[in-house]
Amino acid sequence: MMQAALHSGTGHRASVFELFGRRLPEGRRYGVVAGTGRFLDALADFRFGAAEIDALAARQVVDEATLEYLREYRFTGSVWGYAEGEVYFPGSPLLIVEGTFLEAVVLETLALSIYNHDCAVASAASRMTMAAGGRPCIEMGSRRTHEWAAVAAARAAYICGFGMTSNLEAARRHGIPSAGTSAHSFTLLHDSEEDAFTAQVESLGRNTTLLVDTYDVKEAVEKAVRIAGSELGAVRLDSGDLVAQAHEVRAQLDALGATSTRIVVTSDLDEYAIAALAAAPVDAYGVGTSLVTGSGAPTASLVYKLVLRADDSGELIAVAKASKDKASVGGRKYALRRLDEHGIATAEVIGIGERPHGDANDRQLLVELVRDGEVIGEHNVELARERHRASLAELPGKARRLSKGEPVIPTVFIDEAPDRHLVIGTP
Incomplete structure (x- = not known):
């Protein structure tokens, strides 16, 4: 032309x-x-x-x-x-x-x-943060899109209410607060779940977030509190019936004295899944695939x-x-x-x-x-x-x-x- x-x-x-x-x-x-x-x-x-x-x-x-x-x-x-x-x-x-x-x-x-x-x-992120009703959302979609699109997606999500990103380049470029959790591979690397939790707590402190669904969730929560104490920052749920599990884990944490330990949920969340969790005792959402692909x-x-x-x-x-x-x-x-x-x-x-x-x-x-x-x-x-x-x-x-x-x-x-x-x- x-x-x-x-x-x-x-x-x-x-x-x-x-x-x-x-x-x-x-x-x-x-x-x-x-x-x-x-x-x-x-x-x-x-x-x-x-x-x-x-x-x-x-x-x-x-x-x-x-x-x-x-x-x-x-x-x-x-x-x-x-x-x-x-x-x-x-x-x-x-x-x-x-x-x-x-x-x-x-x-x-x-x-x-x-x-x-x-x-x-941004349009998807706005709907998600609206559905979250004030609970914090973490952008975690870098593994589901092009590497530079991931940086742009973190920026767009932050504009529309996401509070943090797991993408450190987006944090560096745009000043977005960063956060992340360990993956299942970290637990599987160690000889036992106790060893994995101990290594993470000793290195990162008691305020860290422990992933508790690699094996049995109930057993993992008990181990997490025993190792980190009531000062444990958070546990993350990444599979199963998140609504039911969140209620069960909240009750277990409270019974163990970890009343201030937060519950973070992930696992292919979108605005509808977040809305469905509104009545569950969830403290934060980690959102990946659906966010960086515009939720449909x-x-x-x-x-x-x-x-x-x-x-x-x-x-x-x-x-x-x-x-x-x-x-x-x-x-x-x-x-x-x-x-x-x-x-x-x-x-x-x-x-x-x-x-x-x-x-x-x-x-x-x-x-x-x-x-x-x-x-x-x-x-x-x-x-x-x-x-x-x-x-x-x-x-x-x-x-x-x-x-x-x-x-x-x-x-x-x-x-x-x-x-x-x-x-x-x-x-």
Whole structure:
């Protein structure tokens, strides 16, 4: 596309691309924006170096004129978007990229690969922490995904309420608190379960977490308390009927005097399993596979579409796909969240071509992220974490339901002509 656009002379036309989702994953009531900070970091360093140029030349992917353009590539445009941690709905313009066609179109895969992954993980994480009802959740999914996707997943999960990660690279890069437990292999390495527990307690202290389901849970709990004493930090359950076991282990720990010893559960948890454990005496959840794969929705299904471009005279023209089932809405978008008198969201309002008018308590959603090629948007995970809590608090109560349903608020597009509008979603 770049080569052909350079050849025709249209590549330098002013253009606006938008990243959005036509729908949420089936049955979801809201989505969560994550990946903004990672995208801004990637954009700041987005260059075509000698190795990339040489590879394109050797394979004759593009001609010399295009190679020359790529050698000098620098994004000089502007970017607006939803702040990280914000919730979103169908049609929400999560990212708006303004520049020439050439400099904006080449960012499509960069933006989509980051946002589709991180938004999927964040949306799942939000549901899980909501189901946990204040009990801490530990991200433990590194072994179930690509090694660098694991780092990104830990970041997205932390934004949406997970308190810790077992991924030490995510802890190093993003300042996320880290935590972990021993595996069954550690117990199996030793000649007896007692030897394994003794080695761990002597090395790591009595506040450590002992894995008690390698053999017999009841016997393991007795050994754990005998070796560590009532100061034992926690025991971990990783198999079986977790609800029944949690009750049995809690009663056993209390009877042994270990009333402050916590119970941590793992074993393929998702938001539904966490919700089922709400009445059980569980103190923390370790979540892996389901979290890093989006709990059944491994991609947010976001797209990146041209919505506005200049013609030969320089006049900006709204453009849109009209194909069946994949139509898009042309024109540069502006977004606000409509709130009622109690501060509860009632609609996602998207203005086409101009900023929609709101009441005093309505909230504008787009923030400036890049100006004239320079990154100016904040991408601090702690601020994103706070923003997510605040954004969730604005949603109607039924957003907390795990049962399948429609988006919790509708998306309303307002055209420049006041008598034309389009509503997506039925709350």
